[in-house]
Amino acid sequence: MTNHIPSSLRAGFVTQDDVLFPHLTVKETLTYAARLRLPKAYTKEQKEKRALDVIYELGLERCQDTMIGGSFVRGVSGGERKRVCIGNEIIINPSLLFLDEPTSGLDSTTALRIVQMLQDIAEAGKTVVTTIHQPSSRLFHKFDKLILLGKGSLLYFGKASETMTYFQSIGCSPLISMNPAEFLLDLANGNINDVSLPSELEDKVQMGNAEAETQNGKPSPAVVHEYLVEAYETRVAETEKKRLMVPIPLDEALKTKVCSHKRQWGASWDEQFSILFWRGIKERRHDYFSWLRITQVLSTAVILGLLWWQSDTKNPKDLQDQAGLLFFIAVFWGFFPVFTAIFTFPQERAMLSKERAADMYRLSAYFLARTTSDLPLDLILPVLFLLVVYFMAGLRLSVAPFFLTVLTVFLCIVAAQGLGLAIGATLMDLKRATTLASVTVMTFMLAGGFFVQRVPIFFSWIRYMSFNYHTYKLLLKVQYEHISPVINGIRIDSGATEVAALIAMVFGYRFLAYLSLRRMKLQSGA
Incomplete structure (x- = not known):
């Protein structure tokens, strides 16, 4: 599909909960969004054409005349409803798309389809940022970069494909075969069952440090968390910060747009x-x-x-x-x-x-x-x-x-x-x-x-x-x-x-x- 809508400085945000009107059809929902959000320069017919393009882009053509539905109204499936929510945002062709747990409440197959669709959007030149909890291994391998947070602290930032290599380098690796995402969530929560311990933590336990022990003789979640934060700060953080701080040149027209806070309505x-x-x-x-x-x-x-x-x-x-x-x-x-x-x-x-x-x-x-x-x-x-x-x-x-x-x-x-x-x-x-x-x-x-x-x-x-x-x-x-x-x-x-x-x-x-x-x-x- 050819997009004629400039994507510069546009951002979309898809909430975790599907906020949609239950009695409107898929086509009506996206058409109203297009008529309200697309720039005034576009005619009504062009905006409606954009809505149809998004419907086909997201594979919603079969259910375009079906009501969205809700708690008391029969409508489209959960995966289709989530795609409509995403369509509401990509209809403006955003350069940056945020999604809050887009796979929440979906079965594994539907979740995979949603993430595959997001990957297609990213490959088309857009930046897609999403939070996700407990993804399957297939979902995990579709992400390009990964940010792992624990108690608000950064534990890892880098390529998703290099995550396991990094944690093995600091002495943390799974003792049994498991989903990488499950392993990372266990680490982020201080759960080290079936996880090999780095020598530094083993030494703390053997020295009898009360703060470093639990009743079963293993490091406490707080100590594990502290170790992971320190390891990231000393081994990776400085390099990543320098790379991210390199200024990106902006042309004068773009600077003017960035500095302008004037609201641009899509319709009078x-x-x-x-x-x-x-x-x-x-x-x-x-x-x-x-x-x-x-x-x-x-x-x-x-x-x-x-x-x-x-x-x-x-x-x-x-x-x-x-x-x-x-x-x-x-x-x-x-x-x-x-x-x-x-x-x-x-x-x-x-x-x-x-x-x-x-x-x-x-x-x-x-x-x-x-x-x-x-x-x-x-x-x-x-x-x-x-x-x-x-x-x-x-x-x-x-x-x-x-x-x-x-x-x-x-x-x-x-x-x-x-x-x-x-x-x-x-x-x-x-x-x-x-x-x-x-x-x-x-x-x-x-x-x-x-x-x-x-x-x-x-x-x-x-x-x-x-x-x-x-x-x-x-x-x-x-x-x-x-x-x-x-x-x-x-x-x-x-x-x-x-x-x-x-x-x-x-x-x-x-x-x-x-x-x-x-x-x-x-x-x-x-």
């Missing part, structure tokens, strides 16, 4: 917003329209319709019963969105941190796209709910009241969502956020004007912060303004105050959520 703000908006809809449409969620909403609607079947408002008692239905609607569509929105930012925190660290988009573009991409989805289920309840319960049968009821419920949903987003973004802990939301929603519900009409004056201010209260008043106005100016002790007025209060909550709670995300110090930049 409006392009970032558009890409993230549609990505959000594609990712969450499966959750919004799951059979479980649809069943939950429609079954609740049917139960309500049967309980309030063709209710009327001919006498005060019937009117009070129907007002109870309106209050339940206000509570249900206030409670439901809060506890859905709470999970938004805590669940996406890892993805947000990863993508922001890679300078994929501005926080403001992400936040606005994330909070608006839910709105088209949020309107569908409430409309279905009201189509069932409204006509079964025999509410005011007229076009204007029906649509005003839908708009009121929708305004309540968006305000309640804002509260959930603010709580989730502020605490970033699901247990604490759920607890706070439960107390808040319960308080708003109790102060909502149905259970208690005469709220003590020192506590009455709570109701004006309650979206349940304002929604309930608006629903009463829509249904009964032609019947009575006072319903259940609540005076029906123009409704302007309630609408203004809900709109203030819509924007106020979201602004608080945005400030909380900025406080996380992910990456600065509006």
Whole structure:
């Protein structure tokens, strides 16, 4: 494959955990990454072509239209998921690629394929740096250079093929046939079972040095570690340091790029917003329209319709019963969105941190796209709910009241969502956020004007912060303004105050959520 993307000064980092959206396909995942990360000079078609090139380069063409999957969603295999993560980084053609334990959780055959792929990337002229624990002998022999660390100290740095020769030269060699990587890890941890001892350590044991012995008469791990550090410092370190300290000449253009800290976005703000908006809809449409969620909403609607079947408002008692239905609607569509929105930012925190660290988009573009991409989805289920309840319960049968009821419920949903987003973004802990939301929603519900009409004056201010209260008043106005100016002790007025209060909550709670995300110090930049 021919690359036309300059690789100078570009670095990619693949985390140990696979941070991907489960409901996006392999092709969608890499296409969105290309559109956000590749330079602005490339057209949309060129970026999509680059994503397809990476898919074929990584051997993902067979599963390109398969969802990534996750804990509760069936998707691609673990090895394919890891290759998608690598594809997200090599899509920008980095000159340097870091990987944190890329074989973690994979079987030996899949791990070998991943390392072979990384070796192919390295042979193409890229520098690949990876941490790895307990590799097989086949994996070990694919590395060009090796850094062995023990307790944060350097025990070896050099060619992987010369590792065993070096340790034999300092008196450490395996007494039985074993995987070189296993032997090195044993040494790094001070475990010298089945390992020959250097004469210096043998002398310390024979001299009875208490600090150098363990109960079975062998050098302690601390002494082994000290010996390995000293051996490296005296035999290899100085030579390697001199070789590494030789300056590499840089041309003036490259020096300018190195000194420049100006962030280079791959897309303009409006392009970032558009890409993230549609990505959000594609990712969450499966959750919004799951059979479980649809069943939950429609079954609740049917139960309500049967309980309030063709209710009327001919006498005060019937009117009070129907007002109870309106209050339940206000509570249900206030409670439901809060506890859905709470999970938004805590669940996406890892993805947000990863993508922001890679300078994929501005926080403001992400936040606005994330909070608006839910709105088209949020309107569908409430409309279905009201189509069932409204006509079964025999509410005011007229076009204007029906649509005003839908708009009121929708305004309540968006305000309640804002509260959930603010709580989730502020605490970033699901247990604490759920607890706070439960107390808040319960308080708003109790102060909502149905259970208690005469709220003590020192506590009455709570109701004006309650979206349940304002929604309930608006629903009463829509249904009964032609019947009575006072319903259940609540005076029906123009409704302007309630609408203004809900709109203030819509924007106020979201602004608080945005400030909380900025406080996380992910990456600065509006």
